[in-house]
Amino acid sequence: MKTEYKKLIKKSESRISEYNVYFKKLKKRDKKSLDKDFHALHTEVFKVINCLECGNCCRTIGPRITDNDIERMSKAMRIRPSDFVKLYLKKDEDKDWIFKNMPCPFIDSENYCLMYEHRPKACREYPHTDRKNIYQILDLTLLNSSVCPAVSFVIEKLIIIKN
Numbered sequence: 001m002k003t004e005y006k007k008l009i010k011k012s013e014s015r016i017s018e019y020n021v022y023f024k025k026l027k028k029r030d031k032k033s034l035d036k037d038f039h040a041l042h043t044e045v046f047k048v049i050n051c052l053e054c055g056n057c058c059r060t061i062g063p064r065i066t067d068n069d070i071e072r073m074s075k076a077m078r079i080r081p082s083d084f085v086k087l088y089l090k091k092d093e094d095k096d097w098i099f100k101n102m103p104c105p106f107i108d109s110e111n112y113c114l115m116y117e118h119r120p121k122a123c124r125e126y127p128h129t130d131r132k133n134i135y136q137i138l139d140l141t142l143l144n145s146s147v148c149p150a151v152s153f154v155i156e157k158l159i160i161i162k163n
Contacts, residue, residue: 002053005149009056012145012152019145022159023138031135037161041154042130049150055111057147059103063122064096065089076118127151 012019026034074084088105089097099105106115113119127148128137144151 001056005049005054005056008149008152008156009146012155016142016146019142019155022155023142026138026158027135029135031133035132035134037158038134038154039130041157042150045129045150045153045157049153051150052111054149055107056149057126058107058111058113058123061147062098062102062104063120063126065098065120065122069120069122070097072118073115073120076115129154 070081070084070089074081077084079087085097088099090100092098104113106113106119108114113123125131127144127150128134128140129151131137134141141151141155145155146152
C-alpha cells in the first residue's frame, strides 16, 4: 500500500473520537445536502486515489456474499454454486455468507481482482461514499475510514469544507 494511503488511514484511526462527534452532527443535517456533499467528494477523491495502489479492503475486510453473488461467481468459474460455497465461503455470526479466509481469495499480488466482472455486490459498491441516503450508513462509513484511504480523505475534506 502506498505510504500516503497508510498515513490517511492512521490519521483516521487517531481521530476516530473526533470523527464520532462530527458524525453525530452529520446525522442531523439535511439528508439531500449530505448526499450531495458526499457524492461530490467521492468523485473528487477517486480522481486521486487509485484502489490498485491500496487493496486494503480486499486484504482485511470481507464482503457479505449474497445468493446472487454465489450464482454469478460460480457460473464465471464454471463450478456448481454448492461447490463454490464449500470451497470459499462460511456463515458469519449473522448467518451471512462471507469468505472463509482473508485476504480475499480472488485478489492477486498486484491488487487486481480475478473476479472483477463478477465480484460481489458489496465489493462493487464499496466504499459506499457515493450511496444514496448516506445518512443510513454513517456508522459504517466511520468504520470504513480505518480501512479505506478514500473514505478517510472524504471525511477530512468534508470536515474542512463544513467548518
